Amino acid sequence: xxxxxxxxxxxxxxxxxxxxxxxxxxxxxxxxxxxxxxxxxxxxxxxxxxxxxxxxxxxxxxxxxxxxxxxxxxxxxxxxxxxxxxxxxxxxxxxxxxxxxxxxxxxxxxxxxxxxxxxxxxxxxxxxxxxxxxxxxxxxxxxxxxxxxxxxxxxxxxxxxxxxxxxxxxxxxxxxxxxxxxxxxxxxxxxxxxxxxxxxxxxxxxxxxxxxxxxxxxxxxxxxxxxxxxxxxxxxxxxxxxxxxxxxxxxxxxxxxxxxxxxxxxxxxxxxxxxxxxxxxxxxxxxxxxxxxxxxxxxxxxxxxxxxxxxxxxxxxxxxxxxxxxxxxxxxxxxxxxxxxxxxxxxxxxxxxxxxxxxxxxxxxxxxxxxxxxxxxxxxxx
Numbered sequence: 001x002x003x004x005x006x007x008x009x010x011x012x013x014x015x016x017x018x019x020x021x022x023x024x025x026x027x028x029x030x031x032x033x034x035x036x037x038x039x040x041x042x043x044x045x046x047x048x049x050x051x052x053x054x055x056x057x058x059x060x061x062x063x064x065x066x067x068x069x070x071x072x073x074x075x076x077x078x079x080x081x082x083x084x085x086x087x088x089x090x091x092x093x094x095x096x097x098x099x100x101x102x103x104x105x106x107x108x109x110x111x112x113x114x115x116x117x118x119x120x121x122x123x124x125x126x127x128x129x130x131x132x133x134x135x136x137x138x139x140x141x142x143x144x145x146x147x148x149x150x151x152x153x154x155x156x157x158x159x160x161x162x163x164x165x166x167x168x169x170x171x172x173x174x175x176x177x178x179x180x181x182x183x184x185x186x187x188x189x190x191x192x193x194x195x196x197x198x199x200x201x202x203x204x205x206x207x208x209x210x211x212x213x214x215x216x217x218x219x220x221x222x223x224x225x226x227x228x229x230x231x232x233x234x235x236x237x238x239x240x241x242x243x244x245x246x247x248x249x250x251x252x253x254x255x256x257x258x259x260x261x262x263x264x265x266x267x268x269x270x271x272x273x274x275x276x277x278x279x280x281x282x283x284x285x286x287x288x289x290x291x292x293x294x295x296x297x298x299x300x301x302x303x304x305x306x307x308x309x310x311x312x313x314x315x316x317x318x319x320x321x322x323x324x325x326x327x328x329x330x331x332x333x334x335x336x337x338x339x340x341x342x343x344x345x346x347x348x349x350x351x352x353x354x355x356x357x358x359x360x361x362x363x364x365x366x367x368x369x370x371x372x373x374x375x376x377x378x379x380x381x382x
Contacts, residue, residue, distance in 0.1 A: 003041050004321065010034040011117060011292065011318050019124050019290035020346035024339060027291050027348060032066050034318050035326055039069065042324045045085040049324050067296050067305045071314055071327035074273050077106040084109045086322045094151045095272045105153075108272055111322040121276030121319050122161040125290055128346075129266060129280050130165075130230050136195050137166035138188075138229075140204025140213050142173045142181055154272050155205055158234060161278075162203050173212055183216050192224045202231040202258070206250070206267070207239050214253045222257075229258045231265045234278070238356060269353050273328055276319040279353075286337045286350035293317045295349055297336050298329070300357060310335040310354055331357050 014030065022030075039060045043050035053060060056070035063069050077083060082094065090111045097106040110118065139146065145156040146169065152160075163169065172188040173181045204213070209231075217224065231254055240250065247267070255262040269287055270278035279287035279295075289295045294316030297306050313334045316327050333354040342350040 003037065003044075007034065007037050007041060007321060008113065010037065011321075014292040014318060015117065015120055015124060017291045019128050019292075020288055020348060022291045022347060024348050028066060028294070030291075031294055031316065031318065032063070032069075035066060035069055035316065036060055036063070038318065038321070038326050041321070042085055042326070046083070046324065049083070049085075066294050066316060066327075069327055071329050072324060074106065074271070074328045074330050077108060077273055077323075077325075078104045080104075080107060082107040082109045082323065084323050086111050091322070095157050095275070096151060096153050097272045106273055108275065108325065109323050110275065110320075114275065114320050114322040117319040118276035119161060119164065121290070121292060121317075122278055123164050125278055125280065126162065126165065126232070129282075130201070130232075133199065134165055134167045135199045135201050136191075137162065137169045138191060138200055138202045138226075139169060139171045140173065140202065140209050141171055142175050143171045144175060146171060154235065155208075157272055158205070158270070159203060162201065162232070165201050173208075181212060183212055185217075185220075185222070188213075188224060189222075192226050196225045196227075198228060200226050200229045202226075202229050204233055205235045206233045206237055207235065209233050209254060210240055210245060210250060214250075214257050217257050218253065224258050226258045227260050229260045229264060231258060231260070232268065232280075233265070234268050234270055241355075269332075271315070271330065273325055274315045274317055275325060277315065277317050279351075282342060282344035282346060282350070284342055284344045284350075286342055286344070286352055288342065288344075288346045289349045289351075291348075292319060295334070295351055297334050297351065300333075303329075306336070308336065312357060313351075313353075333357055 039053060043053055053070045058068045060069050086109065091109045092112050092115055093110045095108040095110060139159055141155060141159060145159055170187065170191050172184050174184045175181055251262050251265045254265050266280050268278045268280035277290065277293045281287060296314040297311040298304060298314055299306050299311050310333055312329060313332045314327065314329045317325060320326065333356065334351045335354055337350045337352055339349055340347055
């Protein structure tokens with residue numbers, strides 16, 4: 001059996017399990033064993049990555065915990081060409097992170113097997129929160145972001161990841177000639193009238209939902225009558241916080257516009273570098289880690305794992321084999337709430353997102369303006 005085939009079978013085994021049902025120690029042991037194999041494979045595929053791993057103070061083959069394994073700073077994926085474990089002929093798509101104007105996005109190469117696992121991972125997680133049923137899908141974005149593209153941004157990737165839950169898809173924003181967008185209220189209200197008694201899935205970037213849907217409808221005194229809507233959103237909190245929009249205000253505003261209960265508004269944390277893994281809020285207000293992933297919170301100065309308190313998030317995932325995205329240290333802050341037995345019933349680590357680290361480069365939130373990324377050549381893993 002080849003190393004890659006053995007890795008693929010291990011990934012499928014974890015994906016086949018209930019995402020939040022594993023006993024934590026057993027889950028960590030399975031994760032550690034598979035991540036060791038993936039690190040060995042990645043070292044064989046990419047000499048730059050092997051050089052990096054060989055300098056790590058702990059030999060990954062002898063590591064006793066996931067926290068001891070070598071991780072990459074997420075900023076290394078701003079390199080061009082992207083850090084990859086496959087040849088260019090195998091790259092099916094390149095995902096780019098959202099950025100603010102003038103910044104360099106992360107670029108993640110995806111081959112066909114990784115793409116399939118990415119969709120399966122997100123579907124497995126979201127199904128646990130909203131159920132398996134397919135339903136009409138309302139996208140708070142433009143049709144352009146729905147189109148299949150060789151290079152796909154964070155918004156497009158997030159929209160497409162939920163497509164397996166859709167019986168039909170409707171976009172309610174329209175692009176304007178000046179590069180901005182506007183709400184197509186006629187299409188939105190027609191959709192709402194037709195689906196007012198149906199279960200409906202709604203998705204949009206947090207900032208986009210607030211500025212392009214909630215505020216315009218509130219100003220016009222319009223309510224969308226979709227009481228059975230399940231509204232999912234991600235990204236863009238930094239810009240809303242700059243406008244003094246709290247999470248409670250956002251949730252209340254969205255619920256009032258759609259005419260649904262606030263508990264049907266679901267926020268989740270995710271990033272393109274951590275493909276196939278998202279972290280929705282449970283009923284207790286915490287985010288959970290699925291069986292095929294991991295989260296370690298590290299002290300910002302020493303980078304040692306914290307037993308309790310706030311620190312930098314390190315995300316782990318076994319899903320990618322096209323790029324070394326298994327263990328990534330982010331610029332985001334989180335606090336571990338519990339290591340098992342959340343009141344919601346999900347097992348494993350429960351944490352809460354706590355914003356960006358001080359002086360960290362601000363990420364974008366899928367800005368509405370159409371900007372072209374300025375490509376930059378960076379020296380990364382040597």
